[in-house]
Amino acid sequence: MRRSRAFIPTTKEVPSDATLPSHQFLVRGGFINQQGAGLYNFLPLGKIVLEKIRTIVKDELDKADCNEVQLSFVTPIGLWNKSGRSDTMGKEMLRIQDRHQNDFVLSPTNEEAIVELVKNRVTSYKDLPLNLYQINTKFRDEARPRYGLLRGREFLMKDGYSFHASKEDMVREFDLMEETYKKIFTRLGLNFRVVKADSGSIGGDGSKEFHVLADSGEDTIIICDSCEYGANVETIQSINEDEFNELSYEELSKKTIDEKCSCGGELSFKKGIEVGHIFQLGNKYSSALEANFNDENGRAKPLEMATYGIGVSRLVASVIEQNHDESGCIWTKSTAPYLINIMISNIKNEAQVSLGEELYEKLKDLNIEVILDDRKERFGFKMKDAELIGFPYTVIIGKELVNGEVQIFDRKTKNKTSVKVDDIYTKIMELV
Ligand code: ATP
Numbered sequence: 001m002r003r004s005r006a007f008i009p010t011t012k013e014v015p016s017d018a019t020l021p022s023h024q025f026l027v028r029g030g031f032i033n034q035q036g037a038g039l040y041n042f043l044p045l046g047k048i049v050l051e052k053i054r055t056i057v058k059d060e061l062d063k064a065d066c067n068e069v070q071l072s073f074v075t076p077i078g079l080w081n082k083s084g085r086s087d088t089m090g091k092e093m094l095r096i097q098d099r100h101q102n103d104f105v106l107s108p109t110n111e112e113a114i115v116e117l118v119k120n121r122v123t124s125y126k127d128l129p130l131n132l133y134q135i136n137t138k139f140r141d142e143a144r145p146r147y148g149l150l151r152g153r154e155f156l157m158k159d160g161y162s163f164h165a166s167k168e169d170m171v172r173e174f175d176l177m178e179e180t181y182k183k184i185f186t187r188l189g190l191n192f193r194v195v196k197a198d199s200g201s202i203g204g205d206g207s208k209e210f211h212v213l214a215d216s217g218e219d220t221i222i223i224c225d226s227c228e229y230g231a232n233v234e235t236i237q238s239i240n241e242d243e244f245n246e247l248s249y250e251e252l253s254k255k256t257i258d259e260k261c262s263c264g265g266e267l268s269f270k271k272g273i274e275v276g277h278i279f280q281l282g283n284k285y286s287s288a289l290e291a292n293f294n295d296e297n298g299r300a301k302p303l304e305m306a307t308y309g310i311g312v313s314r315l316v317a318s319v320i321e322q323n324h325d326e327s328g329c330i331w332t333k334s335t336a337p338y339l340i341n342i343m344i345s346n347i348k349n350e351a352q353v354s355l356g357e358e359l360y361e362k363l364k365d366l367n368i369e370v371i372l373d374d375r376k377e378r379f380g381f382k383m384k385d386a387e388l389i390g391f392p393y394t395v396i397i398g399k400e401l402v403n404g405e406v407q408i409f410d411r412k413t414k415n416k417t418s419v420k421v422d423d424i425y426t427k428i429m430e431l432v
């Protein structure tokens with residue numbers, strides 16, 4: 001992409017309600033803009049990041065034999081009456097009416113719809129196990145939409161559902177999804193922890209959340225410094241969860257825990273952003289919606305189920321909550337809108353322009369995600385912009401070109417390294 005042709009409306013203006021870095025920098029960097037309370041447009045850069053995350057999620061799920069579907073976003077109220085959730089979900093569920101006064105719901109999640117889909121299509125133990133997922137819009141009329149993409153009303157979620165002939169097989173798949181989710185968040189370059197979550201009536205390890213560690217997280221979690229153990233404070237009976245969630249990061253880090261982890265390690269409190277949730281459902285929905293299968297002895301039994309969610313649009317903001325500085329975003333390599341930004345410092349200098357163009361064409365041919373800053377703007381302005389947006393590397397073609405050198409600016413460290421023009425490709429290949 002040529003920057004002169006791109007729609008990247010960066011701005012100095014901070015939205016008045018934007019208290020978090022991800023909210024400020026995503027708006028200022030021209031990634032998103034607010035359409036209404038909890039409603040966001042994804043502009044070209046935001047859309048690229050969203051798609052990159054979606055692709056990684058899909059890639060790992062497909063490798064684990066999950067089937068992608070796309071369910072209708074608008075669902076008839078009858079579905080929700082059958083499970084009883086039209087009453088229990090309350091105002092988070094947005095209802096609409098069509099011209100014939102039929103009631104519908106904008107999907108906040110899809111357990112009912114998916115059970116209806118497999119019912120009468122999955123009838124035998126031979127059809128099982130089955131794992132279906134979609135990456136689709138959800139609507140939840142949140143009481144307090146806030147923090148930009150972290151808590152929107154309309155958002156993109158991956159929701160998955162698995163069906164099994166036995167509890168043992170469901171637990172096997174649940175464990176496989178835990179491993180799959182870990183691969184996804186690792187590929188995204190995130191520092192995250194898996195924690196035990198409140199599983200209501202199910203108990204045991206039936207509910208696990210994936211938290212990105214960040215000062216601004218809305219949840220409080222306990223983690224061990226020497227093993228993988230982690231728990232949401234909501235699971236610990238002696239702790240008042242709300243009290244903890246209201247503490248700032250500094251206040252929280254001063255809180256100590258007397259107990260040790262069962263492995264002997266030290267436990268500490270951290271703030272986390274919930275980016276994923278996996279949950280063993282048992283036969284709650286299959287019983288309510290009478291979705292049965294015939295077992296090996298020909299006996300009808302309700303399907304065993306588990307459900308798996310990832311906040312895809314929430315992840316866009318989570319990457320930035322974890323990776324930013326005072327100048328703006330610092331994208332991880334796998335999430336960056338463009339990996340390499342080529343900066344022509346002075347657009348009137350023919351040698352700079354011609355090297356910039358040549359480099360740009362060559363990197364495009366190599367399928368490297370590259371953007372060429374060919375705008376007629378001052379160098380300082382263009383650098384500030386690049387730092388705000390957060391391209392991992394900027395190749396600065398400037399004054400040093402007379403000595404046969406360019407500089408590579410590393411967004412994370414803000415270090416500039418001089419590179420001989422002849423060595424640029426080797427250097428770039430090392431970076432990508
Ligand atoms: P939370 O406690 O944050 O409200 P939840 O328990 O309601 O989350 P789930 O129903 O488990 O969330 O949804 C699966 C995933 O969808 C969550 O782990 C989260 O990443 C994402 N998600 C949930 N609500 C929102 C929202 N309002 N905006 C963006 N992402 C969301």
Ligand code: MG
Pocket residue numbers: none
């Ligand atoms: Mg919620």
